[in-house]
Amino acid sequence: MMLTAVGRDPNNQIFPIAWAVVDCENNPNWEWFVKKIKADLELGLGENITLISDMHKGLIHGVATELPMAEHRACARHIYSTLKKSNKADMLKPLFWRVASSFNEADYKENLAIFKEFDPQSCQTLLRKDPSTWCRAFFRVGCCCADTHNNHTESYNRTLKIARRKPFVQMLELIRRDAMQRVATRSTIAAKETAKYTKKARKELEKSCDEAQYCAMITSKGGEFEIVEFGTGYFVNLSARTCACRKWDLTGIPCRHAVCAIREMNYEVEDYMSDYYLTEKWQGTYRRGLRPVNGPKFWKDSGRPRIAAPPYKRPAGRPKGKARIKGLNESPRKKKSDKKVGREGRVMHCGLCGEAGHNSRRCPHESSESRAKRIRLNGEPGQLEAQDQSEMEAAFAAMEAPGPEEPEAGHRAEEPEVQDVSSSAPQRSWVERMLFG
Incomplete structure (x- = not known):
């Protein structure tokens, strides 16, 4: 499992902060990851920090232990996925996001009343979650961020799709190079900005x-x-x-x-406007990038055990493949385009005569010889079975009938007729081949 932490720069773009590989998501691993970030960035108790994540119990425990003063928001999209399981109505989504996007308590109460009138049971399920973690009306001011979702993390995980297919060390090297290139590219773009704000x-x-x-x-x-x-x-x-x-x-x-x-x-x-959006601070964010690293050919042997991936633990359920697992309602099924012609309302045309209303298997203008040949080569449901049954009955009747007299001595029996085994000639059925070789 890969644990990642990303931030957002003054231009609302992804800034990778840290990543680590662990054997599984649990309390000790998340606590260790948050503790490392806390020490490197000198976050203290998290007084001026705002975090947004899904509601994994291990992550909640790690943040509560290491950063107890931080504002820990819950991703509203994951909460909506839970509500969607009990109500499949299309109106549920806009009503929910109106509640989550309310900037003040007055709008929150008004939108919540509309949501409750639409579905009282879903509203009761929604209120089991603390509104201060997923509704803007209760967010802490000062962080210059009104996000109710963690799409930045999901987008960053999507960019690591190719790296996750590599072996352990190569995977970490690709992630580091991606971060180094990202910082260098954004630094060049920010340096060209001449306006005061982003x-x-x-x-x-x-x-x-x-x-x-x-x-x-x-x-x-x-x-x-x-x-x-x-x-x-x-x-x-x-x-x-x-x-x-x-x-x-x-x-x-x-x-x-x-x-x-x-x-x-x-x-x-x-x-x-807030100083957070100053171009000067945007440029300062990317002023210090990651330094290049020599390849494994130039690495010195430290004498310590080689770095290897944690022991593999097969997760329960069906394998999910290499692609990132999307949420239940993250990427809804696209609607059919108005320009795309579906099968509904399409007029059927025959492939033999070209007339409408029937197909080639039920063409009334097909000759009997052509139909018999088509049935013999391709077969139709039910007709091949009837043909095999009739051939089998005829074969058993021939076995019970008295055989022909033996040829006289000195006379040579007639040689069997040579059969045409070309693809166009009718082939013997499996019953004949089984009985007579």
């Missing part, structure tokens, strides 16, 4: 600016404002950089309500 942050800000056209501002004192949107008021504090919708608080990018207040005061919107 491209991803600017796109999110442009989206907020477009949505701000439906907002109106009512001025107060001390940098406080009330933004009215479709009859609902939102309290905005530019000094504290907070908004009642909590989107600005979680992401660090001004929401549409904050953009409305900033524009009305003739301020620059970009000045109110």
